[in-house]
Amino acid sequence: MAKQHICITGNADHCPKARMTIQDTLDVVGGKWKLVLISILRDGKKRFRELSREAEISPRILSKELQELEMNGLVTRTVCNTRPVTVEYALTPYSDTLSEVIIAMHKWGKQHREKIIETP
Amino acid sequence: MAKQHICITGNADHCPKARMTIQDTLDVVGGKWKLVLISILRDGKKRFRELSREAEISPRILSKELQELEMNGLVTRTVCNTRPVTVEYALTPYSDTLSEVIIAMHKWGKQHREKIIETP
DNA sequence: GATACCAGTTACAAAAAGGATACCATGGCA
DNA sequence: TGCCATGGTATCCTTTTTGTAACTGGTATC
Known part of the structure; x- marks a missing residue:
């Protein structure tokens, strides 16, 4: 938890939006x-x-x-x-x-x- | 995973709806x-x-x-x-x-x- | 024949999550 | 004084989850 794969540099090409945003959510609110x-x-x-x-x-x-x-x-x-x-x-x-x-x-x-x- | 805390017997009193349904969802689709x-x-x-x-x-x-x-x-x-x-x-x-x-x-x-x- | 790509599987290691128990400090009550 | 309750923390241990590396078996390509 608490790792952030937020890429501020914004090379959005290899940073598929849907996948990353869901992982951001899971980082904060994921788990059991x-x-x-x-x-x-x-x-x-x-x-x-x-x-x-x-x-x-x-x-x-x-x-x-x-x-x-x-x-x-x-x-x-x-x-x-x-x-x-x-x-x-x-x-x-x-x-x-x-x-x-x-x-x-x-x-x-x-x-x-x-x-x-x-x-x- | 795959454990189910679905209480078919339906003693809903000690089975608070919101909590259980969210846990049901997490059982299927939870995890990383x-x-x-x-x-x-x-x-x-x-x-x-x-x-x-x-x-x-x-x-x-x-x-x-x-x-x-x-x-x-x-x-x-x-x-x-x-x-x-x-x-x-x-x-x-x-x-x-x-x-x-x-x-x-x-x-x-x-x-x-x-x-x-x-x-x- | 050597290499490489496909879809996985196996064995092993590391990390995270979960559980049990004991413990601390505070304060009320009998 | 002893016992209860509060909200935790510390320690130890087991289970679950996740990851790494290597490997199988089949086919195609060089």
């Missing part, structure tokens, strides 16, 4: 968890443990994924001064630009599930 | 290469070596990814009886259902690239 976490956070902010439980993801991985999402400006981390300190994770406005991707994947997953159930 | 390959094949059918060169993917991985895509009904494999045997890979009609996902990811990658270039 990032889109799932964003999709969960679309229901509203959550705390660390809540996310861990809802996504069924171990603290270690969750911590790493959230840091990466934060670095890419998709998620904010807020420490609340409650009695046992709690931390809230929420989506940034910028993450809204991913709506189309998430909605498309959500729709496809739904229709695909229906398809493979009716034709076993 | 599948969407890239599909995106390349949208320009038209390609042979094995062509794909290998265009995606800069090694034969071993390419072979595996194509098999998985074929198993999921997204790609067809056709052996042509040319002199050195060639094999053509093409998208199936069903793969068109992924258009929205691919186009959305393509658009996002493009705009994200522009964003991070202008704000370094």
Whole structure:
């Protein structure tokens, strides 16, 4: 993750547009968890443990994924001064630009599930 | 890959829709290469070596990814009886259902690239 | 015969991802 | 004082994914 094959020099000839832009997206939001976490956070902010439980993801991985999402400006981390300190994770406005991707994947997953159930 | 967390029994209460459907999609089309390959094949059918060169993917991985895509009904494999045997890979009609996902990811990658270039 | 291209496969290595457990610090409660 | 909960981190280990290099087998070309 975080490698960027963004070619600023712009020799677009050997840099087929479609392939590269999709790889750029995957660099930021690819992998097993990032889109799932964003999709969960679309229901509203959550705390660390809540996310861990809802996504069924171990603290270690969750911590790493959230840091990466934060670095890419998709998620904010807020420490609340409650009695046992709690931390809230929420989506940034910028993450809204991913709506189309998430909605498309959500729709496809739904229709695909229906398809493979009716034709076993 | 190929694990399915599709819960046919349908206890949807502990099966939050958005999360699961996105994971279903990732099971089929997740990973580093599948969407890239599909995106390349949208320009038209390609042979094995062509794909290998265009995606800069090694034969071993390419072979595996194509098999998985074929198993999921997204790609067809056709052996042509040319002199050195060639094999053509093409998208199936069903793969068109992924258009929205691919186009959305393509658009996002493009705009994200522009964003991070202008704000370094 | 030597070379090269086709479509892969095999064996092996490296890296990434994932999981389990223990641990830290803070503070509330009994 | 001991025990719980919070949000993590550290350590160790296993599994999965990805990559490299070499190789097969067939055909065509030089």
